[in-house]
Amino acid sequence: MSDAIRITDVTLTPVAFRDPALLNAVGVHEPYALRAVLEVHTDQGITGLGETYADQGHLRRLRQAADALVGLDVHRLGRMYAAVAAALGGDTGSDGHGLTGMITSSSTVDRVFSPFEVACLDIQGKAAGRPASDLLGGAVRDQVPFSAYLFYKWAAHPGREPDSWGEALDPDGIVAQARRMIDDYGFTAIKLKGGVFRPEEEIEAVRALREAFPDRPLRLDPNAAWTVDTSLMVARELDGVLEYLEDPTPGQEGMARVAREAPMPLATNMCVVAFDELKPAVALDAVQVVLSDHHYWGGLQRSKVLAGICDTFDLGLSMHSNSHLGISLAAMTHLAAATPNLTYACDTHWPWKTEEVVAPGALEFRDGSVAVPTTPGLGVELDRDALARLHEQYVSCGLRDRDDTGYMRRIDPSYEKKVPRW
Numbered sequence: 001m002s003d004a005i006r007i008t009d010v011t012l013t014p015v016a017f018r019d020p021a022l023l024n025a026v027g028v029h030e031p032y033a034l035r036a037v038l039e040v041h042t043d044q045g046i047t048g049l050g051e052t053y054a055d056q057g058h059l060r061r062l063r064q065a066a067d068a069l070v071g072l073d074v075h076r077l078g079r080m081y082a083a084v085a086a087a088l089g090g091d092t093g094s095d096g097h098g099l100t101g102m103i104t105s106s107s108t109v110d111r112v113f114s115p116f117e118v119a120c121l122d123i124q125g126k127a128a129g130r131p132a133s134d135l136l137g138g139a140v141r142d143q144v145p146f147s148a149y150l151f152y153k154w155a156a157h158p159g160r161e162p163d164s165w166g167e168a169l170d171p172d173g174i175v176a177q178a179r180r181m182i183d184d185y186g187f188t189a190i191k192l193k194g195g196v197f198r199p200e201e202e203i204e205a206v207r208a209l210r211e212a213f214p215d216r217p218l219r220l221d222p223n224a225a226w227t228v229d230t231s232l233m234v235a236r237e238l239d240g241v242l243e244y245l246e247d248p249t250p251g252q253e254g255m256a257r258v259a260r261e262a263p264m265p266l267a268t269n270m271c272v273v274a275f276d277e278l279k280p281a282v283a284l285d286a287v288q289v290v291l292s293d294h295h296y297w298g299g300l301q302r303s304k305v306l307a308g309i310c311d312t313f314d315l316g317l318s319m320h321s322n323s324h325l326g327i328s329l330a331a332m333t334h335l336a337a338a339t340p341n342l343t344y345a346c347d348t349h350w351p352w353k354t355e356e357v358v359a360p361g362a363l364e365f366r367d368g369s370v371a372v373p374t375t376p377g378l379g380v381e382l383d384r385d386a387l388a389r390l391h392e393q394y395v396s397c398g399l400r401d402r403d404d405t406g407y408m409r410r411i412d413p414s415y416e417k418k419v420p421r422w
Contacts, residue, residue, distance in 0.1 A: 126376045
């Protein structure tokens, strides 16, 4: 074989999978989550997989990038990044900045490049007979811990049958949800998505979790739903209870004001989501923990660059999650395994998912962790029938852009998006 492995074609398949009615600071999840599955084909017959968002603007940019990458060697990732940047030509859009639900800024080039980079690392690993983690410096842990990701939720989407999780709109419902997640998956840390109810109610829910699970680290993420004063009130009330408080208030200036007085670390995946936001955040000491996410930090290798910066400035490192499928979980697991200073349990939406595109068996949760795949590349393979089924579901469901607020307003026309709300 030649040393070069050149891209011959890219297959891009948008899919939709069922999503429960999970509430957040700007609305509620729609009945389907949208993702795009990338297959990068090469002249040596090796195919690599990537996964990303599937909003319309993002899909258009992915197609632009795919055309620009044909003929390039999968090992030349720097050249590929430059080709993506040139193909986009500075193209950004409001749709491209809302893909992760709460993200208001991040590098469009990084978001578009990321799934191609993951797919090329999958190819490189398959060609070399090594797992993707080896291409990132090697795994420093064989198991990657994840946290139970709790949501306030309705029992069902309006007009539909209740899901198996049922309603969770008060502390008892949240504790019951956590208990099922821990019983089923063994999670050793717990995160509650807040910003839904008045802060006093969410404080009560966190205290109920502490009473029910006295030994598990707890996190609360209101997605910038509070003012600085409200954030400080919550921080004081939950002193000694939270492992970290995530994005209590909007913007780096506000976060810095909270950080100066809060007794626990502040974490973010909202005010530091791109490399140009790191320097001012460090200067302000606005955050103490950064939640990485390879989907918008530019892939796995650029996420390692982020990890190095965090290490330099003594910032903690965790991992953010959005509704995802198995290709993303595999990439997240390899990245976390090969990042020594990613010492917090990672977020994952995995328990909320009932449909999948990868063949079963490669990724399993045991005692709250996923074993790092040791087979070449990402270690997962597509289930072709499932991919076709979820693509057909994408075609038929009618959703083309994530819009938590718009969906909530269709249900409750009086709903107002307001940040901060309290």
